[in-house]
Amino acid sequence: MSEPADKDYAIGTHRFTPGRPAPGLYLVATPIGNLKDITIRALDILAGADLILCEDTRHTARLCEAYAIRTPRTALHEHNERARIEGIVKRLEEGAAIALVSDAGTPLLSDPGFPLVRAAREADLPVFPVPGASALLAALTGAGLPTDAFSFIGFLPAKTGQRKNALAPLAARTETLVFYESPRRIAASLSDMAETFGPERPAVVAMEITKRFERFASGPLAELAADFDADDPKGEAVILVGGGDGSPPAAEGDWQDELATLMSEKPLRAAVDDVAQKFGLRRKEVYNAALGLKART
Secondary structure (H helix, E strand, O other): OOOOOOOOEEEOOEEEOOOOOOOEEEEEOEOOOOOOOOOHHHHHHHHHOOEEEEOOHHHHHHHHHHOOOOOOEEEOOOOOHHHHHHHHHHHHHOOOEEEEEOOOEOOOOOOOOHHHHHHHHHOOOOEEEEOOOOHHHHHHHHHOOOOOOEEEEEEOOOOHHHHHHHHHHHOOOOOEEEEEEOHHHHHHHHHHHHHHHOOOOEEEEEEOOOOOOOEEEEEEHHHHHHHHHOOOOOOOEEEEEOOOOOOOOOOHHHHHHHHHHHHOOOOHHHHHHHHHHHHOOOHHHHHHHHHHHHHHO
């Protein structure tokens, strides 16, 4: 058998030779877990392009190796993107076909790429979206929450105070809200959502989408917050929250009043557990409030 051409790629034992892509910037969606979730067009572009811009070249290498793609790769991430834009635009102006990928899913959705796309558009250079896998859409369609209207919020701030400030304007929204979150902050974010949106607001947490241990956990925000507080989740999550019905969420005074009432009826720890569970609050926050109430009596 003859040696494969540089631009060939393989699906299983079958080799394919892509055509030369038209000059321009290609935004190529890549798998979010299962390497088979890649389109034929995406493989053609990745194999036929002059260069692949990767969020992490090591991560993209696994995809390229799976399909025997030998296109040169270079890193383009949030720390070097602005410094590299001028050189990339120059190559595009010279007629290069360049593919942009993120580590997983569709580029630019909570991933690098926006400054480059804007620069290419401002230079009147062609930009071609190559659609495919998206954690946002996969989670939304599988969650069982309304899909006729939704808002993608992306990642929330890491600090509690900033996160609550970001959530507050969303409390009255009636469409499904979609968030990305890292595993170490899932419980904290769910707790802040329960406090801001109300403990009974329906929600779904989608984990490990398209992977072996894919799961969808659904229930009221307060219950999910408690469940994930006791869990040790792996992998990034998509959190989906059902739209509000116009009724205001529980205010801080509501749960503190209930805490004071329960503390007069049962042991402090039991009162704290009941309030944290009912209102979807972090136990430490409720416990500190209980100690403050106890000190004042």
